[in-house]
Amino acid sequence: MKNILLLGLLSLFFFSCEKEHKITHVERAFYYWKSNNWSMAQAEDSVLTKHNIKKLYVKFFEVDHSDAMGNFPISKTELYFYKQDSMNIVPTVYIKNSVFIKTTKGSLDTLADNVNFLIDKYSKEKFRNQSMPIEYQMDCDWTLKSKDNYFYFLKKLKEISKKQISCTLRLYPYKYPDKMGIPPVDKVMLMCYNLLNPLQNHSKNSILDLNELESYLNVDTNYPKHLDVALPIYSWMQVYQNEQFSNVIYTNNQKAKTILKEIKPLWYSVTKDTVINETYLRIDDKVKFEEIDAQKIKQTIQLLKKYINFDNNTTVSLFHLDEQQLSNYSHEELSSFYSDFSK
Structure with a gap:
């Protein structure tokens, strides 16, 4: 009985430690x-x-x-x-x-x-x-x-x-x-x-x-x-041209992805020449897309x-x-x- 009571108290302790802190207002x-x-x-x-x-x-x-x-x-x-x-x-x-x-x-x-x-x-x-x-x-x-x-x-x-x-x-x-x-x-x-x-x-x-x-x-x-x-x-696109960082573009994610091909997690390759927010992107430019x-x-x-x-x-x-x-x-x-x- 004592062991059961002890386990119950320990469970209550750990449960209270995991309690989330809510914001009232x-x-x-x-x-x-x-x-x-x-x-x-x-x-x-x-x-x-x-x-x-x-x-x-x-x-x-x-x-x-x-x-x-x-x-x-x-x-x-x-x-x-x-x-x-x-x-x-x-x-x-x-x-x-x-x-x-x-x-x-x-x-x-x-x-x-x-x-x-x-x-x-x-x-x-x-x-x-x-x-x-x-x-x-x-x-x-x-x-x-x-x-x-x-x-x-x-x-x-x-x-x-x-x-x-x-x-x-x-x-x-x-x-x-x-x-x-x-x-x-x-x-x-x-x-x-x-x-x-x-x-x-x-x-x-x-x-x-x-x-x-x-x-x-x-x-x-x-x-x-x-x-x-x-x-x-x-979200932003970090543009790399000739393997060198060029600049950052803020844009609509879904529209941007229409000209991007994923090559690995977070990284994309530009599939066609285009201009986004006054930045000229060329085919095969690399983009790190953080969203x-x-x-x-x-x-x-x-x-x-x-x-x-x-x-x-x-x-x-x-x-x-x-x-x-x-x-x-x-x-x-x-x-x-x-x-x-x-x-």
């Missing part, structure tokens, strides 16, 4: 990462309405650095917003890591002031019939060398802007917070994609590899900041629920809102990417 969001667009495509706007999306992380601009020009903004979005006040727009700025490598506290003070000024300026220009944003998000792949300067900048931006400040969090600093530091922000967005170097891992999907993802999520302690989550719904189907995203959600103890109210954001990429999923699949977190 999922705030549905998208990233919008395009430049030079005056308005959203009809399909993009339809997705926001159909899936009751109330939050958009919009890349306002990027910050680059050169010795000649110092820090300067690039890739400013031209999108104008005519949504109602119910849509929460989060201005997002991508800052290259090089900005924080060789700098001074004075330059970082100036950078924080300039970023705040530009976000405020563009917000007043772009938000028609909308309230001003309450949150800014910074996106930077910080390293050990840039960590201290980046964290100083984040503190300064918070002080100047008086806004909520969030930042993106890659999986490496998520797994090694003692080494990579904890960013001084109100919350972080865990980016569950771009796990591998696409030019060095020819046999794996660099956007999202489940084994790689699980190796980063399997940690002993909870991350000491509120965690939101971003999932990839994009993310609905099943892989659902498996990703299960891993996240297994390893992360989410707060009751958590934002789940899909990257990103793009007409061609959205065509790869049904409305039911897109909805499940949010609802599966609560099941």
Whole structure:
């Protein structure tokens, strides 16, 4: 009898260890990462309405650095917003890591002031019939060398802007917070994609590899900041001409595959000369086609629920809102990417 009782308690223990961490309330969001667009495509706007999306992380601009020009903004979005006040727009700025490598506290003070000024300026220009944003998000792949300067900048931006400040969090600093530091922000967005170097891992999907993802999520302690989550719904073609990497193309998967012949997993050969998104493809050019189907995203959600103890109210954001990429999923699949977190 004692042995049976012991086995029962052990079974209960292991069952509880495998219990999934659900999210009580999922705030549905998208990233919008395009430049030079005056308005959203009809399909993009339809997705926001159909899936009751109330939050958009919009890349306002990027910050680059050169010795000649110092820090300067690039890739400013031209999108104008005519949504109602119910849509929460989060201005997002991508800052290259090089900005924080060789700098001074004075330059970082100036950078924080300039970023705040530009976000405020563009917000007043772009938000028609909308309230001003309450949150800014910074996106930077910080390293050990840039960590201290980046964290100083984040503190300064918070002080100047008086806004909520969030930042993106890659999986490496998520797994090694003692080494990579904890960013001084109100919350972080865990980016569950771009796990591998696409030019060095020819046999794996660099956007999202489940084994790689699980190796980063399997940690002993909870991350000491509120965690939101971003999932990839994009695919890309890495084009190789004369055995050399040429460029990346984002396009409609099904249309692209009509001129491709599979030669091995992930790899295709071009079967006829054609032009896709201003890129000329020749017969026998090689293409590494990395795509993310609905099943892989659902498996990703299960891993996240297994390893992360989410707060009751958590934002789940899909990257990103793009007409061609959205065509790869049904409305039911897109909805499940949010609802599966609560099941």
